[in-house]
Structure formats: structure tokens, C-alpha cells
Amino acid sequence: MTTPDDHALLRQAIALAAKAREGGDPPFGSLLVAPDGTVLAAEHNTTLTDQDITAHPELKLARWAARELDAATAARTTMYTSCQPCGMCEAVIQQAGLRRVVFALSNEQLLDIRPGSGRPPVPQDGPALLDEVRAVVEGYYR
Numbered sequence: 489m490t491t492p493d494d495h496a497l498l499r500q501a502i503a504l505a506a507k508a509r510e511g512g513d514p515p516f517g518s519l520l521v522a523p524d525g526t527v528l529a530a531e532h533n534t535t536l537t538d539q540d541i542t543a544h545p546e547l548k549l550a551r552w553a554a555r556e557l558d559a560a561t562a563a564r565t566t567m568y569t570s571c572q573p574c575g576m577c578e579a580v581i582q583q584a585g586l587r588r589v590v591f592a593l594s595n596e597q598l599l600d601i602r603p604g605s606g607r608p609p610v611p612q613d614g615p616a617l618l619d620e621v622r623a624v625v626e627g628y629y630r
């Protein structure tokens with residue numbers, strides 16, 4: 489459940505989404521917030537101005553957290569985001585060790601607003617050449 493405090497921070501994320509739109513980028517914005525409500529970092533989508541398909545605000549914040557915060561601090565943050573993280577960002581959020589995301593618009597609701605914005609899954613073939621790849625990977629992780 490979201491709280492009035494959550495809603496105040498979500499409004500900041502939505503304001504960042506509006507800023508992205510005003511700057512010519514897709515309308516998405518996100519914040520990373522400490523347990524006491526301090527905004528640690530804020531980003532908006534810059535996929536067009538940066539010509540970078542990965543320049544989603546959630547991904548930029550997760551990378552920032554992994555680089556700038558220790559694991560215990562990262563785990564206590566909350567990401568507030570104008571739209572539910574896409575699959576790419578969700579994976580990076582998990583990799584960064586973040587533990588809570590609060591979003592305004594769900595991915596399903598986004599698809600209602602912008603039909604056709606979903607991407608089909610990419611076919612993957614494998615596993616293959618197991619002995620060869622195992623020789624490179626085994627022993628690395630202890």
C-alpha cells in the first residue's frame with residue numbers, strides 16, 4: 489500500500505517525467521529516496537537526447553546506487569517512479585540490490601495509453617558448447 493508520504497514523492501517523479509517531456513524525451517522520471525525521505529538522486533528519461541535506448545531513469549538510478557552506495561544503504565532505499573519499471577530496469581534494480589519500488593502508472597496502464605509500445609520476446613537458443621564455456625566460468629565464483 490502507498491501512503492501520503494509515498495504520494496508526495498511520486499509527485500516529484502511525475503514532475504521529472506514532465507521535465508523529460510518538455511525537453512523532448514519520453515515522459516518518465518524517477519527518484520531514489522533514503523528511509524528518512526531524503527532524495528538521494530533523481531533522473532528523467534533521456535533516451536532521445538542522449539541517443540541511448542537504455543537511458544531510462546530507473547536504470548540510471550540503479551547504476552548510481554550500485555556505484556555510490558554500500559549494499560546495506562542501497563537495500564534501504566526506495567525508488568519512486570512515474571511508471572512501473574520495464575523488464576530491463578527491473579533486472580538492473582534487482583542487480584543493484586534495491587528492495588522497494590513505488591510507481592504511479594503500471595506497465596499495463598501505459599500500454600492502454602500507448603498501444604504497441606510493448607516489445608515481443610527475443611528468441612534464444614542454447615545451451616551449447618557446455619564444456620568449452622564451463623572451462624571459462626568454473627572457478628570464478630567461490
Ligand SMILES: [Zn+2]
Pocket residue numbers: 544546547573574575576577578
Ligand atoms: Zn526501463
